[in-house]
Amino acid sequence: MRQFTAIVNPTAGGSAAAAALLRVARPLREAGADLRTRYSRSLAHARELARQAAQEGRVVLAVGGDGMAGGVGGALSGTGALLGLVPAGRGNDFARALELPRAPDALARVLLDNEPRSVDTIEVESARHARTVVLGSVYAGVDALANRHANNASLLRGSASYYAGGLRAVTTWRAARYRVTVDGREHLHIGYTVVAANSGYYGSGRRIAPAARIDDGLLEIVMIRDAPRRLFFTLMNELRTGAHVHRPEVEILRGREIRISADREVPYGADGEVEARLPVTVRVLPGALRVLA
Structure with a gap:
């Protein structure tokens, strides 16, 4: 027992x-x-x-x-x-x-x-924040700002708080110029966010990375490019089903180690709690945690 x-x-x-x-x-x-x-x-x-x-x-x-x-x-x-x-x-x-x-x-x-199941975790390193390990995802951009607003929305619960936080964040967001290095290969990205996902879900059930698996030793890197705000709101709605991945404004990569930096101060978060600023490096830790699932 x-x-x-x-x-x-x-x-x-x-x-x-x-x-x-x-x-x-x-x-x-x-x-x-x-x-x-x-x-x-x-x-x-x-x-x-x-x-x-x-x-x-x-x-x-x-x-x-x-x-x-x-x-x-x-x-x-x-x-x-x-x-x-x-x-x-x-x-x-x-x-x-x-x-x-x-x-x-x-x-x-x-x-x-x-029976216990072994799943991956994510190591997060930043010069501005103490090293930590998280489970679900690390996200840098408008979603980190939205999460901050959601956490401060005391009158709203669940997905409603995330949607309201997203609306507030998008209205003030301007596209950032990111430099994303995945397993040593550099990618330039101008847009709303970069998400390194271990779990397929974030933001209260939104399927940011439908193909992500918590036990495959890889992270899904989801990058949403700059687009008119009206289209971004459509993308937000499509996150419920994962249909956004078929949009040309969405690029998905896979890797084990990702470094994210930007041309200005961009917030990042992890598992709804960690709040810091880029740059950040994240690494998958394969099978590092035993869970009951």
């Missing part, structure tokens, strides 16, 4: 994280599992709590959104520890990539019975 330590982000969706844990805790405990709960004061504190639980040989449950999943998963990357997710945030995109069920009883069965 697995022993669990839940790391809870008490700010994810207000009280949503605590409520989500309560719903899955009942079937876990009824099955005889030992479950402890730790509340984090910050993402750095959550990483510390996760490492402590892993050293005790316990399954670490990240309870919250993509920031919590990425922070805890990044802390466990390369350690051999086992991660489970209890989705309770605004986006929950890595949980989508793992195809986790929403029903608490079904999620509990996954956590209790399923």
Whole structure:
């Protein structure tokens, strides 16, 4: 019987994280599992709590959104520890990539019975930001600005906050000149964003990289070129299905190491949390994390 330590982000969706844990805790405990709960004061504190639980040989449950999943998963990357997710945030995109069920009883069965799966993680390095490891994606451009607006939209939840944040970001965005180096080969790009995707999803279910796989040892690099704002809004809508990849304004590359820089200060983000400025280098860490999926 697995022993669990839940790391809870008490700010994810207000009280949503605590409520989500309560719903899955009942079937876990009824099955005889030992479950402890730790509340984090910050993402750095959550990483510390996760490492402590892993050293005790316990399954670490990240309870919250993509920031919590990425922070805890990044802390466990390369350690051999086992991660489970209890989705309770605004986006929950890595949980989508793992195809986790929403029903608490079904999620509990996954956590209790399923065999671990090895997935890739992403190492992020920047001269302006401490090295970190995340799970889903690193994005540099208008989407990073949109995510910042979404995180500050206290009255909106889920995809609505991301859409509103996107509208606000696009109205003030001017095309950046990027230099994108993929496995040593340089590409010049003028446009809205560059996304290095491990997971196919970001922005609360938007399929930014439909062909991305979390266990293939590669990152999908999605670059959206400069286009009229009206067309970009159409592209935003097409992200729901992944149809945007067929547009001539969208270029997709694959690689293991990507460096992104720009001709001006451009923000980048990762897993909905990391906020910094280019340049940044990202590398895939193949099979570095064991998860329950």
